[in-house]
Amino acid sequence: MAESNISELETTTNPQVLYRCKKCRRIVASKENIVTHERGEGESSFKWKKRSSQAWEMEKQTIDCTSIFVEPMKWMQAVQEGHVEEKLLCMGCNARLGYFNWAGMQCSCGAWVNPAFQLQKSKLDECYM
Ligand SMILES: [Zn+2]
Ligand SMILES: [Zn+2]
Numbered sequence: 019m020a021e022s023n024i025s026e027l028e029t030t031t032n033p034q035v036l037y038r039c040k041k042c043r044r045i046v047a048s049k050e051n052i053v054t055h056e057r058g059e060g061e062s063s064f065k066w067k068k069r070s071s072q073a074w075e076m077e078k079q080t081i082d083c084t085s086i087f088v089e090p091m092k093w094m095q096a097v098q099e100g101h102v103e104e105k106l107l108c109m110g111c112n113a114r115l116g117y118f119n120w121a122g123m124q125c126s127c128g129a130w131v132n133p134a135f136q137l138q139k140s141k142l143d144e145c146y147m
Pocket of ligand 1 (some may be wrong): 125126128
């Protein structure tokens with residue numbers, strides 16, 4: 019009765035993903051560069067909300083990660099220069115794409131990534147090859 023084949027889809031089709039600067043279309047990362055992290059748990063992703071005098075309601079915040087985390091890459095000039103934390107600027111157009119910190123940063127989902135090379139999804143175009 020149970021359908022157990024659904025998860026196979028994920029492993030068989032694995033499209034290449036590229037991230038480009040939205041402004042100048044320069045490729046800044048690909049799927050291989052992405053450092054995945056566990057979604058944040060606990061206090062930071064749950065919010066207790068007092069609705070009325072009696073009822074406490076747990077509001078589950080389904081916050082998506084608003085950024086991706088990648089490994090340090092050549093185009094990250096500030097990284098090459100030896101900074102500990104600095105803005106990440108696009109090599110092509112100097113647009114601010116994100117921020118990095120060797121000591122770690124917190125994702126919008128609540129998870130800590132350490133070290134963190136964070137690129138804002140809103141500044142990137144996600145392309146599937
Ligand atoms: Zn996250
Ligand atoms: Zn750019």
